[in-house]
Amino acid sequence: MQNGDVLKIIEKAKDLPTLSTVATRVLSVTSGAETSVKEVAELIEKDVALSVKVLQVINSPFYGFGRGITSVSEAVGLMGFEQVGDLALGISVMGSFFQDDTFGFSFRHFWERCVGNAVAAVKLTALVKPDASHSIFTAALLQDIGTCLLVQNMPLAYGMALGVAKERNSHIVEAEREILGADHTEVGAILADKWSLPISLQISIRYHHFAEFGDDPGEEVANHHLSTEVKVINVSNLMTKAFYEEEDVEGVRTALTDRAEDLLKLKPDQVEAILDQLPLEIEQARLLFLPTSMEEVPPVVEKDVPDEEEARRAIRKQDKSKHKILVAEDSAATRIAISNMLKRMGYEVIIAFNGEEAVKLARREKPDLIMLDVLMPVMDGIDALREIRADTQLRTTPVVMLTSMTDIRMVTEAIEAGANDYIAKPFQVSLLIERVERYIHAR
Numbered sequence: 001m002q003n004g005d006v007l008k009i010i011e012k013a014k015d016l017p018t019l020s021t022v023a024t025r026v027l028s029v030t031s032g033a034e035t036s037v038k039e040v041a042e043l044i045e046k047d048v049a050l051s052v053k054v055l056q057v058i059n060s061p062f063y064g065f066g067r068g069i070t071s072v073s074e075a076v077g078l079m080g081f082e083q084v085g086d087l088a089l090g091i092s093v094m095g096s097f098f099q100d101d102t103f104g105f106s107f108r109h110f111w112e113r114c115v116g117n118a119v120a121a122v123k124l125t126a127l128v129k130p131d132a133s134h135s136i137f138t139a140a141l142l143q144d145i146g147t148c149l150l151v152q153n154m155p156l157a158y159g160m161a162l163g164v165a166k167e168r169n170s171h172i173v174e175a176e177r178e179i180l181g182a183d184h185t186e187v188g189a190i191l192a193d194k195w196s197l198p199i200s201l202q203i204s205i206r207y208h209h210f211a212e213f214g215d216d217p218g219e220e221v222a223n224h225h226l227s228t229e230v231k232v233i234n235v236s237n238l239m240t241k242a243f244y245e246e247e248d249v250e251g252v253r254t255a256l257t258d259r260a261e262d263l264l265k266l267k268p269d270q271v272e273a274i275l276d277q278l279p280l281e282i283e284q285a286r287l288l289f290l291p292t293s294m295e296e297v298p299p300v301v302e303k304d305v306p307d308e309e310e311a312r313r314a315i316r317k318q319d320k321s322k323h324k325i326l327v328a329e330d331s332a333a334t335r336i337a338i339s340n341m342l343k344r345m346g347y348e349v350i351i352a353f354n355g356e357e358a359v360k361l362a363r364r365e366k367p368d369l370i371m372l373d374v375l376m377p378v379m380d381g382i383d384a385l386r387e388i389r390a391d392t393q394l395r396t397t398p399v400v401m402l403t404s405m406t407d408i409r410m411v412t413e414a415i416e417a418g419a420n421d422y423i424a425k426p427f428q429v430s431l432l433i434e435r436v437e438r439y440i441h442a443r
Contacts, residue, residue: 019195022047023092026085027196041073044088053091054084057137060284082198089197090118090138093145105151105159112333113240114141116282120243121236123274123281128264129228139204140233142197146188146205150180173209185209200226208233211259231263239271243278244336279337280429286333323440326350326367328358328384329402330376334425338371338402341432347440355379359387362394369439372419374403374410382414389418398439 019027026043045051051072058075069075076084094111121140150158157180165175176183189206203226210217211234221230238256245252253275260266325347329335339349350365352358355372356379362370370388372381379387381401388394401414401422411422423435 019089019092022050023089026088027198038073040076040084041071044072044084050088050091054088057087057091057285058084086138086198086201089201090141093142105155105162106332107148107151109332110144110147112282112286112331113244114144115285116240116243116278116333117141117143117233117236119281119285120239120274120278121232123277124232124235124239124260124264124266125229127266127270128232136229136232139201139229140236142188142192142201143205143208143233143237144184144188145191146184146186149187149191150176150184154180171209171212173212183209199224200229204230204233208237210234211263228264235260235263239274239278242275243282243340244332279341282333283337283425286331322348323369324348324350324365324367325436325440326352326358326362326365326370328352328355328371328376328381329373330354331373334373334402338432341429342436345433345436347436353377355381355384355387358384362388362397363391366393367397369436370397370399371423372399372401374401374414382410382417385414385417385419400435400439 022043026040044054054072055069055075058069058079069078072084094114118137118141121136125136147158158176161172161175161179164170164179165172168175173183173185185206185208189202192202192205203221203224207217207221207230210221210230217227217230221227235256238252238259242249242252242256257268257271260271261268325342327335327338327342327349328351329338330353335351335353339351342349350361350367352361354376358370358372358376358381359379361367372384374381376384385399385401388397388399395418398420399418401411401419402425403411403414403422404425414422420439421435423432
C-alpha cells in the first residue's frame with residue numbers, strides 16, 4: 001500500500017466514530033474565552049453517565065486529590081475548564097470506539113493498556129512537571145486512538161502489520177509504515193483534527209513515538225511548549241509496555257530506565273517506585289473505565305494486613321522460587337498485575353486464561369497455591385474449583401478466589417465448593433501478599 005493511501009481512506013471514511021453531543025458541546029464551550037464554571041458544569045451534568053464517570057475518575061487515587069469532589073462545578077473550579085473538558089472527551093472517545101474483538105485484536109485489552117498509559121503519565125508528570133499532572137491524563141489516554149481507527153477500517157491489513165512486528169521483534173510503527181504506508185500516530189492526528197480536539201491533544205497524539213525514531217520531538221511541539229508533555233507520554237507508553245511485557249521483561253525495563261533518565265532526568269529508583277505502584281493503580285483505573293457487568297465487592301478490611309510500603313519492601317526481600325502459584329484470570333490487566341507482583345516476590349507463576357486451562361495446569365503442575373477468577377470463559381472459576389477438588393492430589397491445595405461480584409451467595413458457593421478464601425477486586429497489594437504468605441506458609 002502506497003504512502004498516503006491509508007490517510008486518504010481514513011479521511012474519506014463515512015463511518016468515522018463521532019463524539020457524543022454533550023462532549024462536542026463541552027469542547028466548544030471550554031475553548032471559549034468567556035466560559036463560566038456553571039456553563040461547563042451544566043453541560044456535563046446533562047449527560048448523567050458522563051458526569052458520574054468524570055467524578056469517579058477525578059476522585060480516584062491516581063488523580064491525586066486528597067478529598068472527595070462531590071460536584072462537576074467543584075471539579076471545574078479546582079481543575080479548570082480545559083482539564084475537566086479534556087477528561088469528559090477522553091471518556092466519550094472510549095465509548096465511541098469500544099466494541100467486540102475482531103481478527104484477534106482485543107479492544108478491551110487495548111483500552112486497558114491506554115488506561116495504563118494515562119495512569120503512568122500522571123505518575124511521571126507528578127515528578128517532572130506537577131502543574132501539568134491533571135491535563136496529561138487525557139493526552140496519554142488517547143495517544144493510540146489511531147490504532148482503533150486502523151483496526152476498524154482495515155482489520156486484515158492491520159493484523160498483517162501486527163504479525164510483521166511480532167515476527168521481526170520490531171516496533172509496531174515500523175510495521176505499520178511498511179504494510180499500510182502510514183502509522184497510527186498520523187491516523188490518530190487526523191481523527192483528532194476532525195473532532196476539533198484541543199491542539200495540545202492533537203500534537204501529543206501525532207508525536208508520541210518521536211523517541212523511537214529521532215532525538216527531538218520537533219518544532220511544532222516546541223512552538224506549543226509541549227516538549228515535557230510529549231516526552232512524558234512517550235515514556236508512559238514504554239512504562240505500560242514494561243508492565244504488560246511477558247517475554248523480554250528485562251530488555252524493556254532497561255530501555256525504560258535509560259529513556260526515562262535521558263528524556264525526563266529520572267533516576268532508576270524513581271522509575272522502579274512507579275512500576276511498583278502501577279499494578280494496583282491500573283487495576284483500580286481499569287475498573288473505573290472498563291467495569292464488568294457486576295458491581296464491585298466492598299474491599300475486605302483486615303486489621304493485621306501490612307500497609308502498602310511494608311508490602312513493597314516485602315516484595316523485594318522474598319526468595320521463594322521453589323513455590324508454584326497458578327493464577328487463572330481472563331482480564332489481562334489483573335492477570336499481569338498479579339503475575340508480575342508474584343514474580344518479583346520470587347515465586348514461579350503459572351498462567352491460565354480460563355477455568356478449563358486452570359484445571360489442566362493444576363493437575364499437571366501441582367501448584368502450591370491456586371488463585372481463580374470467578375468469572376472466566378469456557379469454564380467459570382467455581383466449576384473449575386469443583387474439578388480441582390475432585391482430584392485427590394489437589395484436595396488440600398489452597399485455593400483463593402478472585403471476585404468482582406457483590407452477590408455474597410457466589411462467594412458462599414465458592415467456599416462450599418472448597419475455596420479457602422477470596423480477594424475482592426480491585427485488590428490491595430498488601431492484602432494479596434498477606435493471602436499468599438498465609439497459604440504458602442501453611443503448606
